[in-house]
């Protein structure tokens with residue numbers, strides 16, 4: 001293409017010098033909420049000792065309100081909204097951005113929230129495999145009028161490295177398990193408290209217990225397409241989500257605000273330790 005307009009990011013190959021803006025990116029962190037991704041960028045700015053307090057950090061995608069994007073040294077922090085269609089659009093444009101910027105050796109991590117199954121709220125789940133609502137490791141993409149099935153395997157070594165990092169943080173409940181990705185927060189995740197509900201409490205529990213038996217430890221709404229797209233494009237990828245509740249106990253998220261904030265910071269803390277460890281290793285090698 002003579003020009004590539006990354007429409008939803010408000011960036012483009014003719015309007016922006018993408019190699020100059022992004023060529024040094026080594027870590028990309030994505031998550032649903034714009035505020036969370038801004039806080040993460042500010043946190044990384046501080047943790048990496050990048051000078052002032054980052055107060056003047058600008059949203060690189062300020063020209064659009066679809067997504068936000070912040071950069072702290074080699075770390076790019078981007079919001080993706082909720083659900084598969086939203087993250088998928090962002091990933092198409094992000095992956096092209098990384099290509100145009102000639103980035104290499106990039107690690108991409110989704111830092112999110114989720115509902116746990118049979119584990120204590122506040123636990124951090126590092127995904128080994130993302131599965132669909134049938135507990136299958138696949139993402140079905142409709143292309144023209146065909147269903148194309150893609151693998152949702154994630155990088156096992158990266159998951160182990162992250163798990164290793166978690167052990168260095170005191171009182172930090174972390175585990176590796178399957179993550180189920182659904183198309184809906186309510187009926188799609190077996191909730192009884194949506195505007196619509198057509199199944200009994202018994203059916204809900206039977207489904208979630210079968211999910212647990214199949215190795216699922218948490219439920220969210222982006223991991224299958226994230227794993228599939230990153231895998232096909234050769235990006236090393238991980239999914240790290242904190243659980244906000246145990247779905248075997250309840251459906252409503254009614255945590256006090258300060259607890260919710262602290263839980264959401266857990267994946268950020270883990271990823272910050274991981275990035276600092278990786279950067280330290282690179283410095284030792286050079």
Ligand SMILES: O=P(O)(O)O[C@@H]1C[C@H](O)[C@@H](CO)O1
Nearest residue numbers: 031032082083112113220221
């Ligand atoms: O990254 P976040 O915390 O937004 O991810 C989960 C999955 C859905 O997008 C959303 C539902 O509350 O939270």
Ligand SMILES: O=c1cc[nH]c(=O)[nH]1
Nearest residue numbers: 113114115219220221
């Ligand atoms: O239960 C939950 C909590 C957060 N995100 C989800 O998708 N489900």
